[in-house]
Amino acid sequence: MKNDKMKTQYRVNEQIRAREVRVVGEDGAQVMPTRQALEMARQMEVDLVEISPNAQPPVCRLIDYSKFLYQQKKHQKEMKQKQVKVEVKEIRFGPQTDEHDYQFKLKHAKEFLEEGNKVRAYVFFRGRSILFKEQGEVLLLRFANDLEEFGKVEQLPKLEGKKMFLYLAPKKAGVAKKSQQKLDREKREAEKAATEKLSAVATDSEELDIPASGGLFANAKNGSEALEKLKK
Template sequence: MRRRRSQQAFREKKEDAHRINHRIRVDEVRLVGDNVETDIYPIKKARELAEEQGLDLVEISPKANPPVCKIMDYKKFLYEQKKRDKALKAKATKVTIKEIRFGPNTDEHDYEFKKKHAEKFLQDGAKLKAYVFFKGRSIVYKDKGQILLLRLATDLEEYGKVEQMPKLEGKRMTMFIAPKKGK
């Protein structure tokens, strides 16, 4: 029995982020809104005004002195707020990172082929992680790997900007390029 009550109380708290109508426990409130005159009203009068209009009295700012309330359709307000949150979430972009791998001795044709893919990735709005992988003793060609990545950065200058310069981490030399905003 006790557990059921606590779950029900939790559900009510989760459901109503604002105090409405008879849950507002103060003597007087500052009433704001389009359809009322902004002023300080006794709680009973504020509730009557809300009932006359067939709407809810919603506590907007409980920490103010006196608390600020507004007369509105609370369910409609919650619906529009959910809709706004959903739209904002949809607009938030997910960053995708595409990888391109080179060897320290990559020849010209392979380089051009991979550069074209890199251009396409940046134009599509994805970040690019280009890296040179050193196998075995090829680590002695660190300078070749760095030159290769810097050449790629200059070739892709019009599509993106370098976020991280070539950096050697273990057997990989990595560089990040972010797409330009205008593209």
Template sequence: MEGCAITSAPSSDPRCNHRIRAREVRVIADDGSQVGIIPTSEALRMAQEKGLDLVEVAPNAEPPVCRIMDFGRFKYQQQKKVQEARKKATTVQLKEIKVRPKTDEHDYQTKLKHIRRFLEDGDRCKVTVFFRGREIVHKDRGQVILARVVVDLGELAKVEQEPRTEGRMMTMLLAPQVKKPIAPV
């Protein structure tokens, strides 16, 4: 009964109890059965007798549909649904790894390990080869490095964007490979 606070500011919450403006409402009881179309004052009295709130669930209907329920519990359940939806929504991030045409073998393996970890976490990865000074003359070395990354990652990644040159850098975008479930035989 105390669940519906009276505030002057309009909120996104449904109207309840004395905030319902309609003269007549279609009432649904707390057990889900339809009571019918009755005056709002009668519906409020029914809700108060049960120690519950009268909540307007369909304000645009003619007449508005109201339900007898515990408004506090209703708001709590709505908040839980929103939290569950947020929890299930995963955000895919774009990670970037930078290498140079003269990157040593050990450094390359370390960078590859980082790329592998990003892809296993479900993130996309941008591999960038930076050219400094006269290194830009040897673009083929950058393409060799990017091709080697694709070969070394094998079935773990798919190329989302082919290698392309932008100024003094060559970039390629990798996405995690979607694993298909094995069909039962």
């Protein structure tokens, strides 16, 4: 069915209606009457194929029509293969995400990024847990930090309603690595920022008399080395 459609896409030989055409070949292009171009095609035992009908005059090639269709089909197939379909995979964290669940979701996120997909990770806050959005931010920063080898941050943690989102895109091959000096400096800056956030979180927990062990808070503590440098 596709081949039939392609065959009707081009005018060939006597189907060409223009009085003159521009014949393109290895030696360049030449404008000539269509009758002359048809005679050349007969002498060479090939076809006169109109490849650009809207040009003035229309552009044609002297080529075997079957071979021409094969080349066109091959070109379309190659273009289709180059068009990579990128999907957005979603990773959800709850207010009480434990370490085992975190590692499980981290593993899936690595697989998604290696396959060339984007990742949208988010923490969903319920009820009073929205008071500890800083914990969710640190968790997502840790998540991005653990995935820095596989993906780059498109959007740092951002609260939207009761959800805080982080967007990651797969890293392209051949991305230049940062110098060790710059990495060390950014790590120190990130550690300082994370420590300040954790101090604020701990203070809030004490004021509200909420246990600071397990669940999201544990992940927040583990995220002290989360790097804001990840957004490049």
